[in-house]
Amino acid sequence: MIVVGGEALIDLVPVALPPGALLPRPGGGPYNTALALGRLGAEVAFCSRVSSDGFGESLLAGLRAAGVGLSLVQRGPEPTTLAVPSLAPDGSASYGFYVEGTADRLFTLPPALPDGVRALALGTCSLVLEPGASAYEALLRRESRRGVLTLLDPNIRPALIADPAAYRARFLERMLPHTSVLKLSEEDAAWLGGRVEDWLAAGPSAVVLTRGAAGLTVRTREGGEYSAAARPVAVVDTIGAGDTVNAALLHRLTARPGEPVDWPEVLAHAAHAAALTCTRAGAEPPYAAEL
Secondary structure, three states: OEEEEOOOEEEEEEOOOOOOOEEEEEEOHHHHHHHHHHHOOOOEEEEOEEEOOHHHHHHHHHHHHOOOEOOOOEEEOOOOOEEEEEEOOOOOEEEEEEOOOOOHHHOOOOOOOOOOOOEEEEEHHHHOOOOHHHHHHHHHHHHHHOOOEEEEEOOOOHHHOOOHHHHHHHHHHHHHHHOOEEEEEHHHHHHHOOOHHHHHHHOOOEEEEEOHHHOEEEEEOOOOEEEEOOOOOOOOOOOOHHHHHHHHHHHHHOOOOOOOOOHHHHHHHHHHHHHHHHOOOOOOOOOHHHO
Protein backbone atom coordinates (compact mmCIF):
# COMPACT_ATOMS: atom_id res chain seq x y z
CA MET A 1 0.00 0.00 0.00
CA ILE A 2 1.02 3.59 -0.67
CA VAL A 3 -0.08 6.28 1.81
CA VAL A 4 -0.40 9.90 0.69
CA GLY A 5 -0.55 12.51 3.46
CA GLY A 6 -1.50 16.15 3.17
CA GLU A 7 -4.22 18.61 2.37
CA ALA A 8 -7.43 18.19 0.41
CA LEU A 9 -8.86 21.50 -0.75
CA ILE A 10 -11.09 23.13 -3.34
CA ASP A 11 -9.53 24.90 -6.33
CA LEU A 12 -11.72 27.74 -7.58
CA VAL A 13 -10.70 27.50 -11.23
CA PRO A 14 -11.39 30.46 -13.58
CA VAL A 15 -13.70 29.71 -16.50
CA ALA A 16 -14.29 31.72 -19.67
CA LEU A 17 -18.03 32.21 -19.30
CA PRO A 18 -19.56 33.98 -17.57
CA PRO A 19 -16.67 36.45 -17.16
CA GLY A 20 -15.06 36.23 -13.75
CA ALA A 21 -16.76 32.97 -12.81
CA LEU A 22 -14.93 30.37 -10.70
CA LEU A 23 -15.61 26.65 -10.92
CA PRO A 24 -15.06 24.61 -7.72
CA ARG A 25 -12.79 21.62 -8.41
CA PRO A 26 -11.24 19.14 -5.96
CA GLY A 27 -7.55 19.75 -5.44
CA GLY A 28 -4.52 19.98 -3.21
CA GLY A 29 -1.21 18.40 -4.15
CA PRO A 30 -1.51 15.33 -1.88
CA TYR A 31 -5.19 14.86 -2.77
CA ASN A 32 -4.35 14.92 -6.48
CA THR A 33 -1.49 12.48 -5.92
CA ALA A 34 -3.75 10.02 -4.10
CA LEU A 35 -6.44 10.38 -6.77
CA ALA A 36 -3.89 9.76 -9.53
CA LEU A 37 -2.53 6.68 -7.78
CA GLY A 38 -6.02 5.27 -7.44
CA ARG A 39 -6.72 5.85 -11.12
CA LEU A 40 -3.44 4.13 -12.01
CA GLY A 41 -4.61 1.06 -10.13
CA ALA A 42 -2.34 1.30 -7.09
CA GLU A 43 -3.42 0.26 -3.61
CA VAL A 44 -3.45 3.66 -1.94
CA ALA A 45 -4.82 5.34 1.19
CA PHE A 46 -5.24 9.04 1.94
CA CYS A 47 -4.06 10.37 5.32
CA SER A 48 -5.42 13.82 6.14
CA ARG A 49 -8.03 15.77 8.06
CA VAL A 50 -11.04 16.65 5.92
CA SER A 51 -13.94 18.96 6.68
CA SER A 52 -17.41 17.58 7.26
CA ASP A 53 -18.85 20.40 5.11
CA GLY A 54 -20.21 19.91 1.61
CA PHE A 55 -16.85 20.47 -0.03
CA GLY A 56 -15.28 17.88 2.26
CA GLU A 57 -17.93 15.33 1.35
CA SER A 58 -17.32 15.93 -2.35
CA LEU A 59 -13.57 15.53 -1.87
CA LEU A 60 -14.02 12.14 -0.22
CA ALA A 61 -16.49 11.07 -2.87
CA GLY A 62 -13.87 11.72 -5.54
CA LEU A 63 -11.33 9.58 -3.69
CA ARG A 64 -13.81 6.75 -3.19
CA ALA A 65 -14.61 6.75 -6.90
CA ALA A 66 -10.89 6.30 -7.64
CA GLY A 67 -10.57 3.41 -5.19
CA VAL A 68 -8.57 5.34 -2.58
CA GLY A 69 -8.80 4.03 0.99
CA LEU A 70 -10.12 6.48 3.59
CA SER A 71 -9.50 4.69 6.89
CA LEU A 72 -6.69 7.14 7.76
CA VAL A 73 -8.80 10.26 7.13
CA GLN A 74 -9.63 12.40 10.16
CA ARG A 75 -12.78 14.58 10.06
CA GLY A 76 -13.53 18.01 11.52
CA PRO A 77 -16.31 20.65 11.44
CA GLU A 78 -14.00 23.45 10.28
CA PRO A 79 -14.35 24.69 6.68
CA THR A 80 -12.44 23.32 3.70
CA THR A 81 -9.36 25.20 2.50
CA LEU A 82 -9.91 27.16 -0.73
CA ALA A 83 -7.29 27.88 -3.40
CA VAL A 84 -7.74 30.34 -6.26
CA PRO A 85 -5.39 29.61 -9.17
CA SER A 86 -4.52 32.31 -11.68
CA LEU A 87 -3.65 30.93 -15.11
CA ALA A 88 -0.89 32.37 -17.31
CA PRO A 89 -1.18 32.23 -21.14
CA ASP A 90 0.96 29.06 -21.20
CA GLY A 91 -1.40 27.31 -18.80
CA SER A 92 0.87 27.55 -15.73
CA ALA A 93 -0.82 28.46 -12.46
CA SER A 94 -0.09 30.60 -9.41
CA TYR A 95 -2.25 30.42 -6.30
CA GLY A 96 -3.93 32.43 -3.59
CA PHE A 97 -5.27 30.62 -0.49
CA TYR A 98 -7.97 30.86 2.16
CA VAL A 99 -6.56 28.75 5.01
CA GLU A 100 -7.42 30.36 8.33
CA GLY A 101 -9.19 27.95 10.65
CA THR A 102 -9.59 25.26 8.03
CA ALA A 103 -9.84 21.56 8.74
CA ASP A 104 -6.78 20.15 6.98
CA ARG A 105 -4.24 22.23 8.92
CA LEU A 106 -5.47 20.67 12.22
CA PHE A 107 -4.23 17.18 11.26
CA THR A 108 -2.78 15.17 14.16
CA LEU A 109 -0.24 12.35 14.08
CA PRO A 110 -2.04 9.02 13.56
CA PRO A 111 -1.07 5.70 15.12
CA ALA A 112 1.55 3.63 13.32
CA LEU A 113 0.64 2.94 9.72
CA PRO A 114 -0.14 -0.68 8.73
CA ASP A 115 2.76 -3.07 8.19
CA GLY A 116 1.83 -3.43 4.53
CA VAL A 117 2.63 0.23 3.76
CA ARG A 118 5.51 0.40 1.28
CA ALA A 119 5.63 4.14 0.58
CA LEU A 120 4.58 7.47 2.05
CA ALA A 121 4.22 10.69 0.04
CA LEU A 122 3.97 14.17 1.58
CA GLY A 123 4.00 17.69 0.23
CA THR A 124 2.66 21.18 -0.50
CA CYS A 125 0.64 23.23 2.03
CA SER A 126 0.70 20.44 4.62
CA LEU A 127 4.45 21.03 5.10
CA VAL A 128 3.87 24.70 5.99
CA LEU A 129 0.63 25.24 7.90
CA GLU A 130 0.83 24.57 11.64
CA PRO A 131 -0.03 22.70 13.73
CA GLY A 132 -0.49 20.07 11.03
CA ALA A 133 2.95 20.65 9.50
CA SER A 134 4.69 19.38 12.63
CA ALA A 135 2.42 16.31 12.69
CA TYR A 136 3.27 15.49 9.07
CA GLU A 137 6.96 15.98 9.78
CA ALA A 138 6.68 13.55 12.70
CA LEU A 139 4.89 11.07 10.42
CA LEU A 140 7.70 11.37 7.85
CA ARG A 141 10.40 10.77 10.45
CA ARG A 142 8.60 7.84 12.09
CA GLU A 143 7.80 5.97 8.89
CA SER A 144 11.26 6.59 7.43
CA ARG A 145 12.86 5.07 10.52
CA ARG A 146 10.94 1.84 10.00
CA GLY A 147 12.06 1.49 6.39
CA VAL A 148 9.13 2.95 4.43
CA LEU A 149 10.07 4.56 1.09
CA THR A 150 9.29 8.28 1.44
CA LEU A 151 8.66 10.79 -1.34
CA LEU A 152 8.70 14.51 -0.58
CA ASP A 153 7.30 17.14 -2.95
CA PRO A 154 7.79 20.62 -1.44
CA ASN A 155 5.60 22.19 -4.17
CA ILE A 156 6.42 25.65 -2.84
CA ARG A 157 3.59 28.13 -2.35
CA PRO A 158 5.43 31.35 -1.37
CA ALA A 159 2.25 33.13 -0.28
CA LEU A 160 1.88 30.66 2.59
CA ILE A 161 5.47 30.77 3.86
CA ALA A 162 5.85 33.58 6.39
CA ASP A 163 9.51 32.82 7.20
CA PRO A 164 11.35 31.53 4.10
CA ALA A 165 14.66 31.09 5.93
CA ALA A 166 13.06 28.94 8.63
CA TYR A 167 11.28 26.85 6.02
CA ARG A 168 14.49 26.27 4.04
CA ALA A 169 16.29 25.18 7.21
CA ARG A 170 13.46 22.83 8.15
CA PHE A 171 13.49 21.35 4.66
CA LEU A 172 17.24 20.71 4.64
CA GLU A 173 17.86 19.73 8.25
CA ARG A 174 14.63 18.05 9.40
CA MET A 175 12.90 16.63 6.32
CA LEU A 176 15.54 15.65 3.76
CA PRO A 177 17.38 13.26 6.12
CA HIS A 178 14.16 11.20 6.21
CA THR A 179 13.34 11.42 2.50
CA SER A 180 14.03 8.61 0.00
CA VAL A 181 13.01 10.49 -3.16
CA LEU A 182 12.84 14.27 -3.50
CA LYS A 183 10.71 15.48 -6.38
CA LEU A 184 10.51 19.18 -7.15
CA SER A 185 10.05 21.62 -10.01
CA GLU A 186 12.66 24.00 -11.36
CA GLU A 187 10.71 26.83 -9.71
CA ASP A 188 10.80 25.01 -6.36
CA ALA A 189 14.54 24.44 -6.71
CA ALA A 190 15.16 28.11 -7.48
CA TRP A 191 13.11 29.23 -4.48
CA LEU A 192 14.84 26.79 -2.13
CA GLY A 193 18.20 28.02 -3.41
CA GLY A 194 20.15 24.82 -2.87
CA ARG A 195 22.01 22.43 -5.13
CA VAL A 196 21.06 18.89 -6.08
CA GLU A 197 24.41 17.68 -4.72
CA ASP A 198 23.62 19.15 -1.32
CA TRP A 199 20.14 17.63 -1.24
CA LEU A 200 21.47 14.19 -2.16
CA ALA A 201 24.10 14.48 0.56
CA ALA A 202 21.39 15.32 3.09
CA GLY A 203 19.55 12.03 2.64
CA PRO A 204 17.56 11.23 -0.53
CA SER A 205 18.73 8.47 -2.85
CA ALA A 206 17.31 10.35 -5.84
CA VAL A 207 16.22 13.87 -6.79
CA VAL A 208 13.68 14.18 -9.61
CA LEU A 209 13.43 17.61 -11.23
CA THR A 210 10.41 18.52 -13.37
CA ARG A 211 11.25 21.04 -16.09
CA GLY A 212 7.93 21.78 -17.80
CA ALA A 213 8.16 21.45 -21.57
CA ALA A 214 11.77 20.28 -21.19
CA GLY A 215 10.69 17.07 -19.46
CA LEU A 216 12.04 15.40 -16.32
CA THR A 217 15.52 14.64 -15.00
CA VAL A 218 16.68 12.49 -12.10
CA ARG A 219 20.03 12.44 -10.35
CA THR A 220 20.89 9.62 -7.98
CA ARG A 221 23.24 9.38 -5.04
CA GLU A 222 25.33 6.87 -7.00
CA GLY A 223 26.00 9.52 -9.64
CA GLY A 224 23.52 8.45 -12.29
CA GLU A 225 21.62 11.04 -14.32
CA TYR A 226 18.68 10.22 -16.58
CA SER A 227 16.09 12.29 -18.46
CA ALA A 228 12.78 11.87 -20.25
CA ALA A 229 11.33 14.28 -22.78
CA ALA A 230 7.94 15.87 -22.24
CA ARG A 231 5.18 14.58 -24.49
CA PRO A 232 3.92 17.30 -26.86
CA VAL A 233 0.26 18.03 -26.13
CA ALA A 234 -2.19 20.91 -26.40
CA VAL A 235 -1.97 22.32 -22.86
CA VAL A 236 -5.23 23.44 -21.24
CA ASP A 237 -3.55 24.08 -17.88
CA THR A 238 -0.84 22.50 -15.74
CA ILE A 239 -2.91 22.09 -12.57
CA GLY A 240 -2.16 18.70 -11.07
CA ALA A 241 0.61 17.80 -13.52
CA GLY A 242 3.33 17.68 -10.86
CA ASP A 243 1.06 15.68 -8.56
CA THR A 244 0.50 13.18 -11.36
CA VAL A 245 4.30 12.87 -11.65
CA ASN A 246 4.41 11.97 -7.94
CA ALA A 247 1.82 9.27 -8.45
CA ALA A 248 3.46 7.81 -11.55
CA LEU A 249 6.85 7.73 -9.82
CA LEU A 250 5.47 5.91 -6.80
CA HIS A 251 3.42 3.57 -8.98
CA ARG A 252 6.61 2.38 -10.68
CA LEU A 253 9.02 2.59 -7.72
CA THR A 254 6.84 0.32 -5.56
CA ALA A 255 6.00 -2.17 -8.31
CA ARG A 256 9.19 -4.25 -7.97
CA PRO A 257 10.62 -3.78 -4.48
CA GLY A 258 14.25 -4.72 -4.15
CA GLU A 259 15.00 -4.57 -7.88
CA PRO A 260 17.17 -1.88 -9.50
CA VAL A 261 15.17 1.13 -10.65
CA ASP A 262 14.83 1.52 -14.43
CA TRP A 263 14.89 5.30 -14.25
CA PRO A 264 14.44 5.99 -18.01
CA GLU A 265 11.26 3.90 -18.00
CA VAL A 266 10.03 5.41 -14.73
CA LEU A 267 10.52 8.96 -16.00
CA ALA A 268 8.89 8.20 -19.37
CA HIS A 269 5.85 6.79 -17.54
CA ALA A 270 5.64 9.94 -15.39
CA ALA A 271 6.03 12.25 -18.39
CA HIS A 272 3.23 10.46 -20.26
CA ALA A 273 0.84 10.64 -17.30
CA ALA A 274 1.59 14.32 -16.62
CA ALA A 275 1.08 15.23 -20.29
CA LEU A 276 -2.42 13.75 -20.26
CA THR A 277 -3.26 15.73 -17.13
CA CYS A 278 -2.22 18.94 -18.91
CA THR A 279 -4.80 18.35 -21.66
CA ARG A 280 -7.67 18.78 -19.17
CA ALA A 281 -8.97 21.66 -17.09
CA GLY A 282 -8.14 21.34 -13.42
CA ALA A 283 -6.48 18.34 -11.81
CA GLU A 284 -7.79 15.38 -13.81
CA PRO A 285 -5.09 12.68 -13.82
CA PRO A 286 -5.37 9.79 -16.27
CA TYR A 287 -6.57 6.26 -15.71
CA ALA A 288 -4.27 3.28 -16.28
CA ALA A 289 -6.09 2.34 -19.49
CA GLU A 290 -5.24 5.75 -21.00
CA LEU A 291 -1.53 5.00 -20.66
